[in-house]
Amino acid sequence: MNFQVPDPKRVRVLMNTDAKNEADDQYAIVHALLTPMFMNKGMIAAHFGTARTTESMEESYAEVKHVLSLMGDAGEVPVYKGAPQALQDEQTPVVSEGAEAIIREALLDDSHRLFVVFLGPLTDLASAYLMEPRIADRLTAVxxxxxxxxxxxxxxxxxxxxxxxxxxxxxxxxLWQVPQNVYGMMRVSLAELEARVKPHGEIGKYLFDQLIQYNDDPAHGWPRGECWGLGDSPAVSLILDDLEYSDGFVTVPAPRITADMHYVHHQTERLIRVYRNVDVRFTLEDMYAKLELFAKKQAGK
Incomplete structure (x- = not known):
């Protein structure tokens, strides 16, 4: 890319990803790595439960490492192992490399704003906070x-x-929360991805092929044949443009969440940002453009 982002406008980013759960985290990982505004401080592999495997965090870790290996110099960022399982209660952290990385980065004396983005569960953020509550006002979680x-x-x-x-x-x-009905807006067709992603280098081919492999697996009922949701990608685009002036979010009291995942609205003091829209065009076109420019640069070496 033939432009630079002025240093005061750059931000630090740590990405926490359950990369081997489905096939869309990989797109968000690549998008983040190709974004000049981001000072990518590391990737944290997250678990995704035990329904399909007892080694989900390790599988995510291996997948992140593989994606980075296809990115050349752009993929040279640290990768940390997050918690291998969920918290057992609300008082006891799961100590991991990932939680320690969050603490370490948050406590640095650095004027660049820190975003920690979560594409799966919040285990590593909760653990980091339980281990070191001072991080709370030193980062923004997406x-x-x-x-x-x-x-x-x-x-x-x-x-x-x-x-x-x-x-x-x-x-x-x-906390900036992008709930299910909003990240579900990120619809793409497989034809669109074949035309806009697959032609662009080794990483573009991998992004497309691994999604097709997931789609072809009879064990997966989702996606519905010819479409996919790149629901993790707003974690990148909302840092680039948080839609502050586009009626994109509301500020609401943080709920308590029941065992069946319903919200209990019980207080008015603790506020969070909840998104109700994402700019699908901006998110996808920015990713497509950066991927194309990256592939051209790689081919010209």
Whole structure:
């Protein structure tokens, strides 16, 4: 890319990803790595429950490492192992490399704003906070997860650690939540991805092929044949443009979340940002453009 982002406008980013759960985290990972505004401080591998495997965090870790290996110099960022399982209660952290990385980055004396984005459960953020509460006012968390407001409902990322979500909701950590009905707006067709992603280098081919492999697996009822949801990608685009002047979010009291993933509205002091829209065009076109420019640069080496 033939432009630079002025240093005062750049931000630090840590990404927490359950990358081997489905096939869309990979797109958000690549998008983040190709974004000049981001000072990518690391990737944290997250678990995604035990329904399909007992080694979900390790599988996510291996997938993140593989994606980075296809990115050349752009992929040279640290990768940390997060918690291998959910919190057992709301008082006891799961100590991990990932939680320690969050604490370490948050406590640095650095004027660049820190965003920690979560594409799966909030286990590592809750653990970091329980280990070191001083991090709360030194980062902003962006979470792809939770059911629609005001009532909530079953949602995969939330289901993998309700205790962690309640720890974060009950903390004073600035939180931007992108709930299920909003991240579900990120619809793409497989034809679109074949035309706009697959032609662009080794990483473009991998992004497309691994999604097709997931689609072809008879064990997966989702997606519905020819479409997919890149629901994790707003975690990148909302940092680029938080839609402050576009009526994109509301500020609401943080709820408590029940075991069946419904919201209980019980207080008015602790506020969080809940998104009700994402700019699908901006998100996708920015990713497509950066991927194309990256592939051209790689081919010209």
């Amino acid at each position: 979470w792809i997860g939770g059911g629609p407001y005001p009532n909530g409902r079953s949602e995969f990322n939330l289901s993998n650690d309700i205790h962690a979500a309640n720890v974060v909701m009950g903390s004073n950590i600035p």
